[in-house]
Amino acid sequence: MFTGQYGEHQKQKVETILKLAYIDGYQRAEELFSDQLKLGVRAKSSEEMRDDLWKRFNDTPPRKIPYRILFDGKTFTEEVNSDIDFMSYLMESESSVPVAKKKSVYVNNRHTGVLYLADKPDGWMDEGDQLRSLWDVVAKDRVYDTEVFCQLQLGNSRLMREKLKSLTKQSNVAASTAAEKNDVDVGAQLKAEETIEAQASLIRGNVPLHTAVVVLIHRNHEQDLDNACSNFIASFPRQGWCVRETEYAWRVWVETFPQLTWDKLLSKPFKRLQSYQTSEVPGVIPLCKTPLIDHKGIEFISQEGGNPVYLDLFNTQRHLGFFATQRSGKSLSNCELFTLALAHNIPVTVLEFPKGDGTGTFSDFSYYLSPYCSYLDTGSSILGFNCVEPPDLSGRKQKDQVELLGDFKEYLKQLLFLLVFGGKEKSSQEIDPSRVSSLFDLMIARFYGNNQIINRFAKAYQQGQGTAAWDSMPVLWDLLMFCSPERLELVDADSSTIKALKYIKLRLLAWKETKIGQILSRPTTFDSNKLMQVVALRNLGNNLDAAVMAMMFNLFAARRSLSYEKSIIFADETPILFQWDSLAMAIGQHFAASGKSGIRVIICAQEPSSIGRSVAADMIFANMTTRIIGRIQRGAIPAYEKWMGYPPQLLEPLVNYGINKKGRYSQWLLDDSGIYVSVRFYPSDLLISLAANNAEEAALRRNYFNNSEDKVRALVDFSKVYLNAA
Template sequence: MKEIPPKERITFHLRSFSDDKDRLAELTSLMDKAPLIQLKLLLAGEKKRGQELKKVGLRQPKSMYIFTTYTVDSVVEETGDNKSLIDELVIWVSNQTDNFWAGLQGKKGEGGEVSKKKRHKFFLTAFNEGYLRWEQLLDIKMGLTIEPMSASEYWHYIWQKFNDQKTPVIPQVIKITKEGIEEEINTNKHPISRLIEGEKGLPNCPDGHPSYIKIRRGGKEHYVGVAVLSSKPAGFDGVADQLRYLWEILCKPQVKDVEIITQFSAANATVVKSNMQRVTKQNNLAVSMAADHQNIDVGANLNTRKSVQTQEKIYEGAIPLNVAMTILVYRQTLPQLNDAMSTLSDCFQLPAKLIREVDYAWKVWLQTFCICWENILSTPFNRRSLLLTDEALGFTPITMTKPGSKKGFELIADEGGAPVKIDFIKSHRNVAVFGTTRSGKSVLVSGMLTMALAANIPVVALDYPKPDGTSTFTDYTKFLGQAYFDILKESNNLFEIPDLRGVEAEEQQERFQDYRAFLESALVTMVLPESEGKVVLEQTVRSLIGKALSEFFEDDSIVERYNRALAGGFGSPAWKETPTLTDYIKFCENVDLEALGGGATLQEAQAQILLQLKYWQGSRVGKAIGNPSSFPTDVSLLVFALRNLSNQSEAAILALSAYSAALRRALSSPASIFFVDESPILFKFKEIATLIARLCANGAKAGIRVFLSGQDPNTIVESHVGSQIMQNMNTRLIGRIQVNAIESFTRFLYYERNIIAKNASESFFPKRSELYSNWLLDIDGTYTYCRYYPGALQIAAVANNPDEQEARDRVLSRYPPDKKLEALVDFANQYTAAIKNGCSLDTVN
């Protein structure tokens, strides 16, 4: 603030309105792309939820704008008044002289061209000495993340002040380049006329009143109240307190649909010093006169001390500023506006005072517009406050929630209600979700998966169901009509190759080699689940497996069977003849050991390979991965249910099977998600943890996003590749945790105790009556406490408690199979109503 140029001004504008247009537009776009009617229904539920949040004011998008000025003519008065008569005369004589000399030189009519060149020079000067200087001040010295507005964005900003319909083309645009200046005219109407011409026969011209302004937008009337800060608070407890002063007021639940506009301009330091000295002398005289009468003038002593302190700060480098802070409040009726203005004034504690403008609110409202030349509160009376730079920060509305991405999965900030979005569709984001049981992990993750599936991003998930085979994703997958892989019922061919027919030939070879490398690692894990201390054997086994794989994929009959299976598709006779583990074992048996040099080591390695692979071939797990896939593996959602496993080795092999499916989808799609739910057991296997770490580190190349879910980070971080996994988790969501888990998050993820302790408090439990869960969002090192408000249909689709499943079954049993969508809607309405009212689910039927 100390470097504000003389006679210039900077205006900070923070807006906070209940609005859902951007959210509805995004969800509508996703609904248009969604491949399944079920996904469209879930997204429709999200739209309804967004409308509910807007109605009650819980969703308050915030935006901040900064406007600066640059005065080409240095004689313009500080108040922004017109030039003096002498200045106007000088400019007129200069223009006439240019035209006169142009005429004498035979270039009559080119005087306008000379004037045009001058204007072009003025604009270039304004950019180089004005805009670039302000940009350096805001970006480098103030540390703000700024983005210049385009002409269309600037026009949209002005347009939405008066109108609710779609922003039209800009009437006229002046374009400045290094070469010259030109004007693009799209309509002959003046921009102001275009702003207020209205629609449906009704103008949008505001009605100005002494205490309010009535505006019409979209055929609806709104009332605007104007409040002015007339007295500052007693002081601030540090810079952080200054930055949060206005923000804490804005975050109060009763404060909504408001704009805070603060304008700064440099004051004359010499005049301020002189005034302070005069005040000091007057108060000293008052103190002296009081002493002569044997009295004490406390007020004069206090004023003297403050005046001296102010002068000390100025001599130490503080700069006096003219500060004008106004708050605009919008409501639909006058009674609502009066109540809101009174409530807002009460939010400012004495000695700070926020006074409603009741004499010329319309004029102050006009002065807040970025297209108005008058300084705010400068006319008809100068009501600006005179503050030093060390306290001006408290009235600068630059604190707000970091919004994250422009589109994506949406959370609502706990402070202020601003939407915070995570874009894992367009951007590569690995996501880790932590939270204790009943913290809302499953609903949160299912909401993410719904958005991904609607954007045609396939998902492969590992799920750990209950002993009866049911889990969070059982009913969700069934509702979507996708594939749920149960090892007791289904098979997923480990040797099924990715469908690369839609990929260019050169890239086909590269992607196939990626798949072959994985398959080799998977087979080594099957043969040697634990190989510590057996380096030579492991190397030999890997060599023999690699050689057998090479011969396998080079065999003409194998290649022909693969081609016929891909051409026939799932369920065809050729599909049932797809090469499998059984075919590969034959190649392992026929490896020519003598050609490799023979010896006991090779024989031992071959024996180990055949022993282990034939063991898996005859086991329950081996049948699940050694037969042609019994379901279409090109479905959008493929969930692997790992249940009734006899040992951890089986879990590892099935995880490899899931990984193969994920890799096939990744190699066939530009983007995909690999989700591991409640996965501590997987990280006990070196090979499995290595595979997941490889996905986290290098998955971006294949477009694979890794989602992990668990109760705490211990098992993941303590694995041999734990640091590699967590370092690549650029997005973390931490819900309600147990008190004894605080130490894990401070030790392994380096969260400060005072930050993560909030997650263990009672207040962090999901609030069932309002249907939201609490989360700490850590995105690229920025922490934000958020809430997740899922749609009723999303909650109903993943409800998996026994009583919830029974209630859902009761409702669904009343509908025929072709009415499952109506059935879910009915259950969702009854279920959420019972939760909000604290009723038993026995009433749901």
């Protein structure tokens, strides 16, 4: 701290130094990157710099910064947390103290080798090749635990021009001398052309930059480090471009800490900097990297670079589409997504089409997580789904409850429309759909406003599931009692209205005698409070039955979503679902307008044509923010071009995607709002074993579950057998 008049003078000197450092240092560098290299730059915070330094010396959480100077735009202040020197502060334990060796440095229980770019590249084919020249080496699978440091220093343009003029004169003299002897000096002519081009580049605004690029490779064992350094050097197209420092690696390693040393990179004991123009520098510094989508969420690994790529559906509003052929690993990534959603306490409602025996893609997953999941088999003779049961809005804000209840009534009306018109309301010539819509609004309003209905719901909720009051809860057929002019208080109902009421009653009574009608006739028979509900559509009479059950699923999912601020709706096998306009429109409306209700919609299909041909295609594709595409058939490429606008060159590699059994990963193209990343998904061994849905695999897994009282132990035992056989 500075005190007194002398102290004030010293303080002003320090402030002057810091201001000049900002003006002559940071601002000049920012202008270079922004104006010359066209790069966005951001100054790191003191915490970020501390974290970068700390992790190079320690594996523990960082301590408080011992000393720093803060500037609020007007005055400088000091913040002192410790008198310990910053170098000592970084060395928390004995393993933090670096040990210098001839070829490497040992610190933080790792051996570090030092390499640097010793020569300029011969050139690049185009700008893309230039930007990727260093990335193509760093992104290889065998390159990991590797850091690249680059230091740029402005050169003297005037001095560079004078040198180039001198070289031009020398080349011209050599060419003239050769001509006098009736000879041709090809080398002199080429040098003259190159120096003239370099001078022209300087005149056009290029700036010379002295550049140092150093690569640090970390390994646990020295032999592994030697192999890694040799492999890295061999990855460059020409020998001698990249070399390893084998005499004083520690010296160059120290120079990679600009916060701790005044020495510039590759400056001692002699300068080994390379001079580049600003147009050339992007080819030797690490500008390319894997796009960062989110900081957490479901984890993928980029194909290039092996970096984690996170997709967060839990804190970011997204609608997602999974597209891939069979046996591409869709179920694995879906189960991982469901698991993370449950961990975030986000309800998930899944619709799938199981096999004839009632088992489906997610049946064993639901069984394994039975405390959190219910598997609802529509082929069951005891299943009951009360579609008129109102959502629990107790956890929502009071001001939102009326609006949310209105949303639920709208979903219920969509189900009633499908029951009455069979999804073909447009083809009806005798009954006006708009009149029926108005009647449904009146029926629903009278139903939920009736005191007797309200009391029956209240008593059922109070006594709970399994009681007589629960069994007496109002169901769909109680709503049918309000399908009359008297109950709707229609004093002067015309003949068209009477005819529409009769038609509604006739269609709903016809459904009462069907299997689906029996499901609708019962109060809910499953625990609807479980976070994950899987609805398996099975043993349905026809496609209309499937559409009605799917619409019931949509209503059920919407009701659950209204009780939570966030929820997920997952629809599998969309080609079957989208045959019916009502259901397609319901899902499309979720895509278009579910942001306020927090619903994340995920649809899964083998290709996009079925969605594209549906009435809701525009709503779905326009609001599908994220698309994950796996292996596709070559014949499906035109469909992706037509409905998603992907160019053929982007789709062609996906034909060879799929599951890599040796590496235990699946391959995907991740498209998040136009950001494309080729990624891999690495599921855990237990998830692979749990989600395997081949008939033989599922039968063997169920055998392990049936023969063990401990589901975890059974899955572990099955996993060992299954993965060894795979």
